[in-house]
Amino acid sequence: MIPSNFEYHAPTSIEAALDLINQYGDDCKILSGGHSLIPVLKLRLAAPAAVIDIGRIPGLSSISLDRDRLRIGALATHASIAASDMLGQLCPLLATTAHQIGDPQVRNRGTLGGSLVHADPAADWPAAILALDASITVRGSAGERHIAANDFFVDMLTSAVQQGEIVTEISVAVPAQPRASSYIKVAQSASGFAVVGVAVQLEIDNGVCVGARIGVTGFAPKPYRASSTENALKGNPITEDLISSAAALADSEAADAMNDIHASGEYRRHLTRVIAARALRAAARV
Amino acid sequence: MKISLEINGKKHEADVEPRLLLVHFLRDVANLTGTHIGCETSLCGACTVLLDDAAIKSCTVLAVQADGCRVTTIEGLASAGELHPVQKGFWEHHGLQCGYCTPGMIMAACGLLRENLSPSEAEIREGLEGNLCRCTGYQNIVDAVESAAREMAGAVK
Ligand SMILES: Cc1cc2nc3c(=O)[nH]c(=O)nc-3n(C[C@H](O)[C@H](O)[C@H](O)COP(=O)(O)OP(=O)(O)OC[C@H]3O[C@@H](n4cnc5c(N)ncnc54)[C@H](O)[C@@H]3O)c2cc1C
Ligand code: FES
Numbered sequence: 001m002i003p004s005n006f007e008y009h010a011p012t013s014i015e016a017a018l019d020l021i022n023q024y025g026d027d028c029k030i031l032s033g034g035h036s037l038i039p040v041l042k043l044r045l046a047a048p049a050a051v052i053d054i055g056r057i058p059g060l061s062s063i064s065l066d067r068d069r070l071r072i073g074a075l076a077t078h079a080s081i082a083a084s085d086m087l088g089q090l091c092p093l094l095a096t097t098a099h100q101i102g103d104p105q106v107r108n109r110g111t112l113g114g115s116l117v118h119a120d121p122a123a124d125w126p127a128a129i130l131a132l133d134a135s136i137t138v139r140g141s142a143g144e145r146h147i148a149a150n151d152f153f154v155d156m157l158t159s160a161v162q163q164g165e166i167v168t169e170i171s172v173a174v175p176a177q178p179r180a181s182s183y184i185k186v187a188q189s190a191s192g193f194a195v196v197g198v199a200v201q202l203e204i205d206n207g208v209c210v211g212a213r214i215g216v217t218g219f220a221p222k223p224y225r226a227s228s229t230e231n232a233l234k235g236n237p238i239t240e241d242l243i244s245s246a247a248a249l250a251d252s253e254a255a256d257a258m259n260d261i262h263a264s265g266e267y268r269r270h271l272t273r274v275i276a277a278r279a280l281r282a283a284a285r286v
Numbered sequence: 287m288k289i290s291l292e293i294n295g296k297k298h299e300a301d302v303e304p305r306l307l308l309v310h311f312l313r314d315v316a317n318l319t320g321t322h323i324g325c326e327t328s329l330c331g332a333c334t335v336l337l338d339d340a341a342i343k344s345c346t347v348l349a350v351q352a353d354g355c356r357v358t359t360i361e362g363l364a365s366a367g368e369l370h371p372v373q374k375g376f377w378e379h380h381g382l383q384c385g386y387c388t389p390g391m392i393m394a395a396c397g398l399l400r401e402n403l404s405p406s407e408a409e410i411r412e413g414l415e416g417n418l419c420r421c422t423g424y425q426n427i428v429d430a431v432e433s434a435a436r437e438m439a440g441a442v443k
């Protein structure tokens with residue numbers, strides 16, 4: 001399996017990358033870790049005139065704390081996020097999600113930014129990014145803009161990032177209770193992608209749920225916040241009964257379930273509720 | 287495009303098409319055919335090599351992405367006629383049958399042991415999740431890596 005020919009550029013600054021992207025317009029692809037793009041090129045599902053490798057732009061893979069926000073460069077690999085002690089402490093949901101992606105070789109190459117832009121409906125990152133209410137920073141020739149996680153995923157394989165833009169950073173507020181979180185998924189056995197994955201970030205005060213954000217991936221063509229479940233939890237004492245009844249609503253936001261060789265829509269709907277309950281129990285430690 | 291890679295300590299320079307995959311560079315340009323191609327779809331791990339010390343699937347990396355980097359392949363493990371502890375482990379514990387998956391398995395194990403010199407059995411299985419073997423049933427591979435880890439830890443002390 002060999003891709004069609006393309007021109008290759010490896011700019012060393014964002015400005016140079018933006019110039020190249022504008023020069024080629026629709027006929028180029030940005031390359032980060034390549035673990036979605038290279039398979040697509042090999043299958044010739046895409047045959048761009050040029051590939052712009054942003055992997056050599058310095059400074060895009062750092063992980064840092066800026067007052068109360070964690071800032072993660074778009075090129076941070078799944079492996080570096082999984083291994084970060086700071087994230088393990090301050091935002092274990094990011095580290096645990098990263099750890100569950102694919103296999104070690106995939107995690108060593110694949111990046112957070114690339115995964116988000118690819119917007120695979122079975123990808124793991126979207127669940128955590130929604131549950132953490134992340135902000136995605138994008139650079140274009142007109143300047144910088146920030147996209148809220150809720151507005152980021154537009155449709156299957158489509159994000160809010162426009163042609164001519166580069167994702168540079170993902171930032172999240174340090175959760176009030178980092179450990180009141182979990183990501184649980186049922187994985188496709190060959191690739192590891194999520195059949196259904198649920199990420200939860202809670203805030204619990206004296207046994208009462210005072211904050212809840214839940215991201216669901218895999219179930220629908222685009223990932224979503226399980227707002228009905230969140231609302232059912234908020235303001236109530238966290239009990240097993242509450243978790244069961246709230247989790248039963250976790251499929252309400254998505255009209256159509258995905259239906260493919262990995263799982264029927266009906267089974268995915270069932271899994272979404274079951275996995276939501278498990279993820280809530282793990283986050284609340286009930 | 288002209289690229290230069292350090293493979294197993296030796297510099298390799300070539301003028302390649304940007305679409306050339308790293309695994310094809312290794313096998314067809316550098317003539318290092320120890321790295322195998324199994325699935326071509328990033329799933330089997332037969333093509334695993336170390337790129338700047340991290341295990342990667344070389345069928346899913348462009349040779350141009352590896353420009354200026356260090357690559358270690360199965361050919362680069364033994365030194366002065368002495369098998370590397372992981373190779374020795376596979377030999378002694380019958381970690382292979384047909385041998386097709388073996389170079390990739392060994393390189394993935396080397397990647398794991400670089401990060402964790404005393405992995406538990408579960409950590410070894412997880413570390414080799416990206417590699418498939420159609421023959422052994424994996425148990426002997428796990429034993430081989432365990433024994434290599436013991437030997438390497440002993441050498442470090
Ligand atoms: C065998 C295998 C198993 C996998 N298993 C899982 C899994 O279990 N869970 C999971 O979530 N994922 C899985 N993946 C996907 C993996 O996580 C990919 O790395 C990820 O989806 C894409 O990230 P990348 O850096 O490789 O992006 P690339 O492949 O380089 O790019 C992907 C797309 O995003 C665009 N792009 C990349 N970076 C940017 C940027 N900074 N700004 C704008 N556009 C950009 C590219 O143009 C391209 O269209 C798997 C992949 C493989 C090969
Ligand atoms: S040949 Fe690369 S993973 Fe199978």
Ligand code: FES
Binds near residue numbers: 384422
């Ligand atoms: S020994 Fe035959 S595939 Fe592993």
